[in-house]
Amino acid sequence: MFKRAWSIIVFCFRVATMIAAAGFWILHALRYGQTFLSAWWRVRNMHAGSTVRCSACHQNVETVGRWTCSLCRATYDGSVWRCGRPSCRAVTPYISCNCGHFIDNPFLTEVH
Numbered sequence: 001m002f003k004r005a006w007s008i009i010v011f012c013f014r015v016a017t018m019i020a021a022a023g024f025w026i027l028h029a030l031r032y033g034q035t036f037l038s039a040w041w042r043v044r045n046m047h048a049g050s051t052v053r054c055s056a057c058h059q060n061v062e063t064v065g066r067w068t069c070s071l072c073r074a075t076y077d078g079s080v081w082r083c084g085r086p087s088c089r090a091v092t093p094y095i096s097c098n099c100g101h102f103i104d105n106p107f108l109t110e111v112h
């Protein structure tokens with residue numbers, strides 16, 4: 001009788017440990033998933049290329065619009081990072097934010 005009662009306590013203890021371990025791993029997985037998702041989201045936004053974040057003032061700077069290429073002087077609609085004229089296709093290495101801080105071309109830093 002005593003033995004039986006003891007085995008039930010051991011069983012309960014084991015279940016409790018298993019639940020605690022499962023909870024730990026679920027929390028761990030959630031945290032990992034969150035980091036993974038936020039990284040994926042950053043990369044996805046970068047490829048969409050509509051805005052870029054300034055590292056100094058943390059403002060989103062628009063990169064899609066009407067730009068004048070400093071090389072061929074053509075005005076084009078599209079991404080700031082590459083000239084829209086097919087015969088030019090000049091790459092912009094960086095742009096300047098409203099706060100005066102320079103923002104590197106994320107497509108160039110990805111290649112390196």
Ligand SMILES: [Zn+2]
Nearest residue numbers: 054057097099
């Ligand atoms: Zn800025």
Ligand SMILES: [Zn+2]
Nearest residue numbers: 069072083088
């Ligand atoms: Zn150009």
